[in-house]
Amino acid sequence: MLQVTPQHRLLLAVEPIDFRVGIDGLKAVCQQHLMSDPFSGTIFAFANRARTSVKLLVYDASGFWLCQKRFSQGKLAWWPGGLSKSVTLRASEFQILLAQGDPTKAAIPQDWRPLKIGHAADDRWGDKLS
Numbered sequence: 001m002l003q004v005t006p007q008h009r010l011l012l013a014v015e016p017i018d019f020r021v022g023i024d025g026l027k028a029v030c031q032q033h034l035m036s037d038p039f040s041g042t043i044f045a046f047a048n049r050a051r052t053s054v055k056l057l058v059y060d061a062s063g064f065w066l067c068q069k070r071f072s073q074g075k076l077a078w079w080p081g082g083l084s085k086s087v088t089l090r091a092s093e094f095q096i097l098l099a100q101g102d103p104t105k106a107a108i109p110q111d112w113r114p115l116k117i118g119h120a121a122d123d124r125w126g127d128k129l130s
Helices: 023-032 091-098
Strands: 010-013 043-047 053-059 064-070 086-089
Touching: 010 091, 023 043, 023 053, 023 064, 086 091
Parallel strands: 010 043
Antiparallel strands: 010 086, 043 053, 053 064
């Protein structure tokens, strides 16, 4: 089972994709268009043109997960736009998005203590305990 936690980095591809594309095609999109490493553990999210479905691609150190959610009714209320090729979301914003909500209009409190993702193991615990 794939679980999205606050420790995950979530990257949404702004441009819609053809959902006939599988793992290898999405890996190529990550590398060539989003300029991101598909082996990084980042959860990559893609939407179809009609915004009625979302695909997730993530590597978990032993292989790739490819998940799809097709909405039984309606479509996404929000998906990023603009000149950027990708947008980063927090896990809480992503949960709202997958529930067909608009994370830009939700009253989500700021993270109490931002996570340090990708830092050396020595920095993992922050302040030293006494």
